[in-house]
Amino acid sequence: MKSFLLAISVLFLCIGCADHPETTPAKKDTSLVSLVNPFIGTGGHGHTYPGATMPFGMMQLSPDTRLEGWDGASGYHYTDTHIYGFTHTHLSGTGITDYGDVLLMPTNEVVFNNGSNGKKGYRSKFSHDTEKAEPGYYKVHLEDTDIDVELTVSERSGIHKYQFPTSKNQIIVLDLVHRDQLMASKIKQISRTEITGYRHSKAWATNQKLFYYIKFSHPLSVDLIASKQKLTHKKAVFQFDNPKNEPVYVKIGISAVDEEGAKKNLQTEIGDQTFDQIKANAQNVWEKQLEKIVIESDNQDRKITFYTALYHTMIAPNLYQDVDGRYRGMDLKIHSTKEFKYYTVFSLWDTYRAAHPLYSIIERKRTSDFINTLIAKYDEGGILPMWDLSANYTGTMIGYHAVPVIADAYLKGIKGFDAEKAFKAMKHSANQDHLGLKSYKAFGFIPVEEESESVSKTLEYAYDDWTLAKMAYALDKDDDYETYLKRAQNYKNVFDPETKFMRGRFKNTWFSPFDPFEVNFNYTEANAWQYSFYVPQDVSGFIDILGGKEVLEAQLDTLFTATSKTSGRDQVDITGLIGQYAHGNEPSHHMAYLYNFVNKPYKTQEKVHQILTELYKNEPDGIAGNEDCGQMSAWYIFSAMGFYPVTPGSNDYIIGTPLFEKATINLENGKNFTIKAFDLSDENKYIDYAELNGSRLDKTYITSNDILSGGILEFYMTDSPSDWGTDDDDVPTTSIDNFKIVPVPFIAKGDLAFKVDTEVTLGNAQKETDIFYTLNDSVFVKYETPFIISEPATLKVYSEKDGEKSATLATTFYKIDPNRTITLNTNYTNQYSAGGTNALIDGMKGTKDYRTGSWQGYQDQDVVAIVDLGEEQPIQSVSLNFLQDQRSWIFYPTEVFCYVSTDNQNFQFIGKQSLNAAKRSDETKIRTITFDLKDKNAKYIKLIAKKMGKLPTWHLGYPEDGRSFIFVDEISIE
Structure with missing residues (x-):
């Protein structure tokens, strides 16, 4: 009887083996060094x-x-x-x-x-x-x-x-x-x-x-x-x-x-x-x-691409410490330590997304050294670095992305550093007043007029704040948890519910004219398409303000199928385009995985497979954009194994589709995590079903603990989309459920500078929210319907819901002389419109930062403007302002001419002023040109600013036949 039972057990065991072949760790069949091609x-x-x-x-x-x-x-x-x-x-x-x-x-x-x-x-x-x-x-x-x-x-x-x-x-x-x-x-x-x-x-x-x-x-x-x-x-x-x-x-x-x-x-x-x-x-x-990751594949080119990518993730950051422990710190003084290795070259805006999360799996001891290095840089230089190079703060890129690197490591169990001191340094970065943070803290977003790249900075600060909140929660810091969880929702304040894009807010209106394809100064190396999906910390909240999962799915579909052309300025970093998805630049890297959040994992599988196989190749031109110190390659490493960290700081890795039959991560703790794909081919890129450690896995994500504990993830592949992972219970979620904020209201309609009057409509990104307003500091009243402003005024607004209030914003409305009009005989660049045709006579003047939206820009064109005063009258003087920022291709005009007329046909020459526009200067300046008319009667004033055109030979843009801009602002007539 015992023999019979034993035979039955063996039979069932064999049947199980046939259905689920035993998965052993992947083994290399050749030297891995031989599979690296540094020319990629x-x-x-x-x-x-x-x-x-x-x-x-x-x-x-x-x-x-x-x-x-x-x-x-x-x-x-x-x-x-x-x-x-x-x-x-x-x-x-x-x-x-x-x-x-x-x-x-x-x-x-x-x-x-x-x-x-x-x-x-x-x-x-x-x-x-x-x-x-x-x-x-x-x-x-x-x-x-x-x-x-x-x-x-x-x-x-x-x-x-x-x-x-x-x-x-x-x-x-x-x-x-x-x-x-x-x-x-x-x-x-x-x-x-x-x-x-x-x-x-x-x-x-x-x-x-x-x-x-x-x-x-x-x-x-x-x-x-x-x-x-x-x-x-x-x-x-x-x-x-x-x-x-x-x-x-x-x-x-x-x-x-x-x-x-x-x-x-x-x-x-x-x-x-x-x-x-x-x-x-x-x-x-x-x-x-x-050998930290071993793959098995019959495709030699893909193996070479994989191991070259892995190699590229292991080049930076760079050791910056002598064998005796001495190093040069951010204060340029010599320090010494044997407790950890000190590094430089932290390209954090790029690498926090996937490279550092990869290190938190395969370089845990080194990650501890990285964080000790970041803390040391805080001690030496007074702040965590954004992008440090050779003991120098370069000030490059945006955000404070040392914060998510530290938080993600700590939350994934990496120790060996002072967590309390790290948290102090993280808070210090988040509470500065530079780079738009003063406005961000006060209003919940960065206004266009206050800081360049305001949309991108608002979005990335909000994500960084979420990781700060997560760290605060882990350290039992309740007040900090509330503060930064609220700030993590600030993305809502740059969401326009009408267009469903993240947009710049200029004096509490939406920056216009708006073109989501336009690359302009509201975004960092991107346009609205490439930043409007950046809410990795609260995808559920993002779905809510969008209007539901179907809306996000449709937006993603359009993203990948839209024309690949962009408008606005030429941005060399926007490469690797699939529609408006730009894989060659980091803000797009998580987007293909968002389909999992809307119950359509098969679409993630399609897009990820396309990117893996079309945008990475075993060729010198085999990377779709700047490698960026390992980030481009880290995306490939994760995605080729079958998952990706959409939200560093979360324990979840969102599943895509594997590229290799078998891959094994050999962990520092002696365990290994193996991914096995059955029936895999380029046609069989869809997941039919999956198992984790022998049990059915219906969720479209795995956790950090799953990987670090060691185990086996098995994918069973098919050639058509399946219903795997499509139930609501299987969908990944990142959501902010506590301390919900009320978004700040915006001016949906209304001219900040008007002639007779303007109708003002207010709006909010969140439905069923009350808006209150006051004009010229009268009593706040609840907004019910649009209202008229007919005189210069200051409008203040705030929102309230369930006892929670937003920040209060003030906007000044200007009244233009109704008799005065302006005709522009040349065309300004759309992205530098300063609000439109009337910008030069609206009473609002620009600052030294051209990217704040107050300057009207003309590239390779003369500026020809005619101001109609409405009636003939004596004129004392005419003046206008020009900006110089030569590093940004903005030069003074070479000459400025002034003419007057009583009939708009016959113009009398008043004067000319010449400027040495091509003289090299590193200073950003505003130059006012004034013409004295000495009570000359006129109805029309014509001003002509002559372009410099081709850039000087010393300028960086000269070899490419670059053409200069003229930036002009307010025309003042006394």
């Missing part, structure tokens, strides 16, 4: 570099092929044909040019010119046919000099290997002028094999300090070095005694602390080890690093 992203706009570096290492030893420009941000572009030399610091995938420190270049004659001017120089042609790039290793043949170059690195040091064609004329150029602006430098020979010095420079980071120590394998030729002509503190050439024509090795250590630190870094990490030993060690470290 070096073409197009990826802005990566192919050279040698270690995981999160201080040194990035790579060739420089481009000296400047947006597509030269990393120093290398795949389309280039010349190498200028090999430098030791590079940025991966950023949008601003910096780094490229301490250039070394082997050559065969004494020359200091780099050759970029077309004259004889040390640069050399090269071919990709002779290039080889692997993690920790790079090789190339220099065609003009017949020299073979190989590079490898440790964390803070590197080795160059040069094989010259003959034993004669073996020369190496050291150029400290190369790349950004040199502030100070030193080259000192301390022996016939040793050079030491420093390079201090200014670029994106305005005060960079780098020290170096170089050791040559062969002695220098004394006669060459002794010549003062050949050695300066900016450039030097070195020649070697090498009669056997052995390879020349150049070992170099770098430091941000001092020359002794650079020497100690080299001695400790490399010492007497050979090039091959260092290369082998680098690649062993990389192999172990890449």
